[in-house]
Amino acid sequence: MKFLTALSLLFLSLIVIIPHTSFAAISQEQREATYRQLEIFSNVLSILQENYLEEIDADKTIEGAISGMLLSLDPHSSYLTAEDFDELQEETRGNFSGIGIELTIRDHILTIISPIAGTPADKAGLMAKDLIIKINGEATKNMPSMEAVKLLRGPKGSDVTISIYRDGWEELREFTIVRDIIPLHSVHGLILEPGFAYIRITTFQEQTTKDLKAILMKLDAESTIKGLVLDLRNNPGGLLDQAISVSDTFLEEGLVVYTRGRIPEQNMTFQAHANNGKNNYPLVILVNEGSASASEIVAGAIQDHKRGVIVGTTTFGKGSVQTILPMPGGAGLRLTTARYYTPDGRSIQATGIVPDVEVPFIPFVKQKKDKQLPLALVREADLKNHILNNVSDNTKASANDRKREEKGEHKGAQDKLRKDNQLRTALNILKSLNLYSKKEAVPTQTDV
Numbered sequence: 001m002k003f004l005t006a007l008s009l010l011f012l013s014l015i016v017i018i019p020h021t022s023f024a025a026i027s028q029e030q031r032e033a034t035y036r037q038l039e040i041f042s043n044v045l046s047i048l049q050e051n052y053l054e055e056i057d058a059d060k061t062i063e064g065a066i067s068g069m070l071l072s073l074d075p076h077s078s079y080l081t082a083e084d085f086d087e088l089q090e091e092t093r094g095n096f097s098g099i100g101i102e103l104t105i106r107d108h109i110l111t112i113i114s115p116i117a118g119t120p121a122d123k124a125g126l127m128a129k130d131l132i133i134k135i136n137g138e139a140t141k142n143m144p145s146m147e148a149v150k151l152l153r154g155p156k157g158s159d160v161t162i163s164i165y166r167d168g169w170e171e172l173r174e175f176t177i178v179r180d181i182i183p184l185h186s187v188h189g190l191i192l193e194p195g196f197a198y199i200r201i202t203t204f205q206e207q208t209t210k211d212l213k214a215i216l217m218k219l220d221a222e223s224t225i226k227g228l229v230l231d232l233r234n235n236p237g238g239l240l241d242q243a244i245s246v247s248d249t250f251l252e253e254g255l256v257v258y259t260r261g262r263i264p265e266q267n268m269t270f271q272a273h274a275n276n277g278k279n280n281y282p283l284v285i286l287v288n289e290g291s292a293s294a295s296e297i298v299a300g301a302i303q304d305h306k307r308g309v310i311v312g313t314t315t316f317g318k319g320s321v322q323t324i325l326p327m328p329g330g331a332g333l334r335l336t337t338a339r340y341y342t343p344d345g346r347s348i349q350a351t352g353i354v355p356d357v358e359v360p361f362i363p364f365v366k367q368k369k370d371k372q373l374p375l376a377l378v379r380e381a382d383l384k385n386h387i388l389n390n391v392s393d394n395t396k397a398s399a400n401d402r403k404r405e406e407k408g409e410h411k412g413a414q415d416k417l418r419k420d421n422q423l424r425t426a427l428n429i430l431k432s433l434n435l436y437s438k439k440e441a442v443p444t445q446t447d448v
Helices: 030-052 059-069 083-092 120-124 145-152 206-220 240-250 294-305 400-406 407-421 420-439
Strands: 002-006 012-017 079-082 101-106 108-114 129-135 161-163 173-178 186-195 196-201 227-231 255-261 268-271 283-286 309-312 319-324 332-341
Touching: 030 059, 059 079, 059 332, 079 083, 083 145, 083 332, 120 173, 129 145, 129 283, 145 161, 161 309, 186 407, 186 420, 196 206, 196 420, 206 240, 227 420, 240 255, 240 294, 255 294, 283 294, 283 420, 294 309, 309 420, 407 420
Parallel strands: 012 319, 196 227, 227 283, 283 309
Antiparallel strands: 002 012, 079 332, 101 108, 108 129, 129 161, 161 173, 186 196, 255 268, 255 332, 319 332
16 A cells, blocks of 8 residues: 655645555444434434525535534544545645645644745744634634635635734734745755755655755765755655655664554554665754654654754654545545554654754844944954964865855855754754764774
């Protein structure tokens, strides 16, 4: 069976499509009890059709009943109409029009897992754990998930107004956001300092691992990589096979992730493969409360194998698997059927990945240019008429570094580091790991 996940506007699910016969058999007593309840349902529907104020659309009413039944189980189970199913497949390919947020339902309220980097929602300032109370003035409490998705989506260039509550706010705030096509490219990278690379994965899509390897090669050609910061902050997840292959890029062997469900068919394991020492440099992974699902699989695998250091804040905690069962007429049933576990057997459901080094994000505040430097921060280079350093050619930056300097890439990296305290911490840890690995690699003298 093939696992895949869908980058949905509402939530991210680990999904497997299996036939109906894979589910555990139910007893005759359970079947009879179900038939009795179905008879009650049929009677209620008949009473509605005969006595309700207006004429009842039976198909729409039954769909609503099914949606309500699934919503009563957990936030991720849902009924997909034929249209919804088509959209799900489209999203898996990473191409849809919306505002770029990943959502779940908590306490019957739409809750943002994270905004996707670079999307309209991200630019508007939406954040993980924000509560969406209204969409275009319509209350979202107890709203079926797919109905919320349809309200939030729309043609590129159209706008949607959402009312947000954030912890610490005294009242709701409205955001009017213009919809756009969510970008397909999920991997971006640059050199922070000579030898130290930075790569951000915004979602796990079909080409993510391929793009990751291409960018690693490009950055290594520019400045031989001695350490890597892999940024998974506000990454809501995506395709499971991509999470596994990204993890496999940095692991030599061992378990990446496994699933456990009610029936044997849901119990699956995924292993890493030997890379012959490739990409075996020090690794730091950045995570936060917006890192979910596939992101947590990568962080959990790297953490359990002690392959790298996890830095940031505790992740979202999306650790369940959803199964899609095709239904007649092109519809589908999304049903929670299993949990996934890290190599050490940890379920992250509702707990998340706790970082090795916890570093809360501190928003950058721009300082006034004319602000006087404290005496303790004054250095030799700040003194008037200081003697210049006559650096010889062989100690200057490499040719590639000079080219990057001319293009302004150094400036971009420095600006990113200046504004991001978590990234600065990750780089400092990376440098320490690099120095330590060098020390370990020094051969000791043996008497013979």
